[in-house]
Structures are given as C-alpha cells and as structure tokens.
Amino acid sequence: MITTRESLNSILNKYPKNPEYLLPVLQDIQLEFHYLSEESLKSVSEKLGLPLTRVYSVATFYNAFSLQPKGKNIIQVCLGTACHIKGSPRLLDELVLVLGIKEGETTENGLFSVEAVRCLGCCSLAPAMMINGKTYGNVKPENITTILEEYKTKNHED
Amino acid sequence: MEEKDICTIKIDGKKISLAKGSTVLEGAKMLGIFIPTLCYHEALPPRGNCRLCIVEMSIVKRGRTYSWIDASCVYPVEDGLIVQTDTPKVRRERKLILELLLSRAPDSDVLNKLAVEYDADKNRFVSSDNGDSNCILCGLCVDVCNNLMHSSGIGTAFRGINKKVVSPFNITQEVCTGCLACISVCPTGAIKARFEGENLNIETWNVKLKMLKCHSCGKPFYPGVYVDMLKDKVTMAEELLKKCPECRRKVFRLSVK
Numbered sequence: 392m393i394t395t396r397e398s399l400n401s402i403l404n405k406y407p408k409n410p411e412y413l414l415p416v417l418q419d420i421q422l423e424f425h426y427l428s429e430e431s432l433k434s435v436s437e438k439l440g441l442p443l444t445r446v447y448s449v450a451t452f453y454n455a456f457s458l459q460p461k462g463k464n465i466i467q468v469c470l471g472t473a474c475h476i477k478g479s480p481r482l483l484d485e486l487v488l489v490l491g492i493k494e495g496e497t498t499e500n501g502l503f504s505v506e507a508v509r510c511l512g513c514c515s516l517a518p519a520m521m522i523n524g525k526t527y528g529n530v531k532p533e534n535i536t537t538i539l540e541e542y543k544t545k546n547h548e549d
Numbered sequence: 550m551e552e553k554d555i556c557t558i559k560i561d562g563k564k565i566s567l568a569k570g571s572t573v574l575e576g577a578k579m580l581g582i583f584i585p586t587l588c589y590h591e592a593l594p595p596r597g598n599c600r601l602c603i604v605e606m607s608i609v610k611r612g613r614t615y616s617w618i619d620a621s622c623v624y625p626v627e628d629g630l631i632v633q634t635d636t637p638k639v640r641r642e643r644k645l646i647l648e649l650l651l652s653r654a655p656d657s658d659v660l661n662k663l664a665v666e667y668d669a670d671k672n673r674f675v676s677s678d679n680g681d682s683n684c685i686l687c688g689l690c691v692d693v694c695n696n697l698m699h700s701s702g703i704g705t706a707f708r709g710i711n712k713k714v715v716s717p718f719n720i721t722q723e724v725c726t727g728c729l730a731c732i733s734v735c736p737t738g739a740i741k742a743r744f745e746g747e748n749l750n751i752e753t754w755n756v757k758l759k760m761l762k763c764h765s766c767g768k769p770f771y772p773g774v775y776v777d778m779l780k781d782k783v784t785m786a787e788e789l790l791k792k793c794p795e796c797r798r799k800v801f802r803l804s805v806k
Contacts, residue, residue, distance in 0.1 A: 423760055442689075442701030442704075442724070443724075444701050444703060444716070445701070445704060446702045447704060447715075447717035448706055451706040451707045451708070452708045453704075467560045
C-alpha cells in the first residue's frame with residue numbers, strides 16, 4: 392500500500408521547481424486526497440519555493456480546493472438562474488433532509504459531500520445536479536433517494 | 550528632462566508641472582493640498598484600494614470638456630488636467646465610501662475623525678463580520694511583509710466578503726521576525742500586539758516571539774529573530790547589535806569623543 396506521504400511526493404516530483412506550477416500541483420493533490428491538508432500545503436510551498444502565505448492564499452481563494460476533508464462522492468446541486476427557477480433549491484432541501492447534513496458539509500461515514508454550485512453549464516436540463524462529474528438532469532426531489540442509493544450500493548461493493 | 554516628459558496640471562486652481570508618470574496625489578502633496586488617504590504609503594506602490602482619495606478631474610479634448618471622478622493615488626498626470634479635490638460631489642462620494650469602510654472598521658480613530666468631517670453615518674451598513682476585525686483589507690500589511698521586509702508571514706485568504714488577512718492556518722510561523730512593520734503601516738489600527746514580559750505577542754497573527762535582553766542593561770528590547778535578521782542587513786558589530794538602542798547610543802557617544 393502506498394502511504395499518504397509517498398503519493399504526495401510522487402505528485403510533487405512530477406513538477407519542476409517553479410511557482411507557475413502551483414495551481415496544477417494543488418489540483419492534483421485535491422484530486423488524490425479530496426482535500427488539501429496543512430502538511431501537503433507546507434510541502435508544496437517547500438517544493439515550489441513559494442512562501443506558505445502565497446500557497447494558502449491561492450488554496451483558500453478557489454472553490455475547487457477544500458481545506459476540509461471531502462466525501463467520496465461529491466454532490467453538486469446547481470443553483471444557477473435556470474435551475475433556481477425550475478426549483479433546484481427544493482433539491483438541496485431534499486438532500487439536506489435525506490443525508491442529514493447542511494450545504495458544504497460531509498456525511499459522517501465520509502460517503503457524501505453536498506455543494507451548491509452556480510451553473511453546471513447544462514441549463515436545458517434544469518434543474519440539474521452532478522455527482523462525481525456525472526450529470527443528472529430534470530431531477531425531481533422524489534428521485535433523489537433512488538439516485539443516492541446507486542452510490543451507496545456501489546461503495547458497498549468496493 | 551525633455552519638454553514632452555513634463556505635464557502641467559491644475560489642482561484646486563494652482564498650477565504645477567510634474568514628470569510624466571507621476572500621480573495626481575503626488576502633485577497635490579507637493580502643493581500642500583490635503584487629500585485624505587488610507588491605503589497610501591510612501592514606502593509602497595499606490596494601490597487604489599480604499600478609494601478615499603477620489604477627486605474630480607476634467608480635461609478639454611477636441612473642444613469638449615470631459616469630467617469624472619477617480620482615485621488620485623493611482624491616476625497618472627496628463628497635460629491640461631484640471632483637478633478639484635474638495636467639491637460637493639467629491640464630498641458626497643467620500644461620505645459613502647467612509648460609511649462602507651466604517652462598517653468594517655467602526656473603532657478606527659482615523660475613520661471616526663473623517664466621519665465627523667464628512668458627516669458619515671457609522672451605522673448605515675452592516676458588514677459580514679460586524680466590524681470585529683477592524684480591517685478594511687487595504688493590503689498594506691501584506692505588501693510590506695512580503696515585498697519590503699521579505700518575511701512573507703501574512704497574506705490574504707478566502708475571498709469575497711470572507712476575505713481576510715491571516716497567517717496561514719493561524720499558526721505561529723518561523724518566518725515572522727516581529728519587525729512590526731505591519732502595525733506601523735496599518736491605517737485603522739487593526740493589528741494588535743503586546744509586550745508580555747520577555748515575549749512579544751502579536752495576537753492578530755498568533756505570533757509569540759522571545760525578546761532579546763540587552764547585553765548591557767538587561768532590558769528586553771527586540772525579538773531575538775529580528776536581531777538575527779538585522780545581522781545580515783546592517784553593517785554593525787554583533788556586540789553592538791545585541792545592545793538596546795539606548796545603550797548603543799551610549800557606546801557611540803563615547804566613540805565620538
């Protein structure tokens with residue numbers, strides 16, 4: 392088994408020591424660990440020769456990065472204009488009810504994180520939500536349990 | 550300097566010639582005309598963040614008069630520019646800006662004095678942090694720490710209404726030398742630091758540094774890491790560096806005789 396430290400190092404070693412690789416490095420770490428730990432940011436700052444403040448500024452600025460551990464499955468509910476009008480806030484309410492967590496939080500078993508996003512770029516499918524990059528269009532609140540069930544069983548099989 | 554590199558502008562009716570690339574605020578300073586500023590500091594490049602230094606400007610081009618309001622600290626002078634620093638329009642705009650700034654920093658002395666002058670209502674707006682931080686996010690402290698002291702101890706984090714100036718993860722960093730430059734440039738007095746016996750405690754950045762005791766009189770005077778940094782920057786005997794400024798002066802006085 393590869394340890395956290397080793398996989399972090401393998402990401403860092405992919406890039407040359409140059410501040411311009413800050414974003415790609417952070418993206419890779421986010422993809423691998425689902426969040427940016429304090430330790431990983433310190434390693435990035437050492438590796439790229441950037442002050443920790445700079446790395447921290449960038450990491451906290453972008454919504455794509457998270458400093459708190461995220462769940463295995465990330466549910467993004469679109470609250471953009473079209474989805475909003477088609478009732479996506481009700482989807483979010485339903486998710487909050489079903490999973491028992493608020494927007495931006497992660498379930499205790501680490502399976503799901505709920506995020507509200509502004510536009511998924513598929514307004515014709517409004518109201519839309521996305522789980523791990525897979526888009527669900529024309530979602531109705533009553534369908535949510537069925538959709539989530541798919542991910543629950545999938546993770547049991549793993 | 551050639552003639553084409555000189556611009557003649559008029560500020561409040563007074564003429565002044567400035568080199569191309571100078572700002573309107575610099576011109577006003579030379580003429581002794583006061584323009585209120587918060588985020589301007591001579592030691593650092595102008596940033597145009599606080600907007601308090603706005604002035605009314607106008608220029609005649611192709612027979613038409615154009616006039617507008619802009620921040621004087623970042624506006625480069627232009628030949629024939631006419632600047633008015635204290636018109637009713639400017640005062641009205643400054644009042645609004647002050648009210649917005651006051652919602653973030655309600656306890657700042659400088660802002661409160663200006664509020665009286667411009668008749669600004671302190672309670673008109675409510676900020677997301679209710680003014681707890683007293684910080685108007687001008688960024689002077691971040692600039693001085695990163696680009697002048699080269700310490701890189703603090704930076705901005707988060708964004709939008711959640712943006713703030715922090716030390717990363719709010720942990721004590723070994724990079725802070727306790728030079729207190731951030732406090733000296735802060736216009737609103739938002740950064741808090743205390744001397745606690747032998748320690749310097751910068752509460753806002755969660756930094757605690759041990760003070761060095763003067764080798765002659767034993768009084769704690771500078772943080773130890775600060776003296777270490779000075780060693781590389783100034784040409785002074787190490788023995789002298791480890792004395793407090795007063796004792797150092799005594800030594801110098803002897804050498805003058």
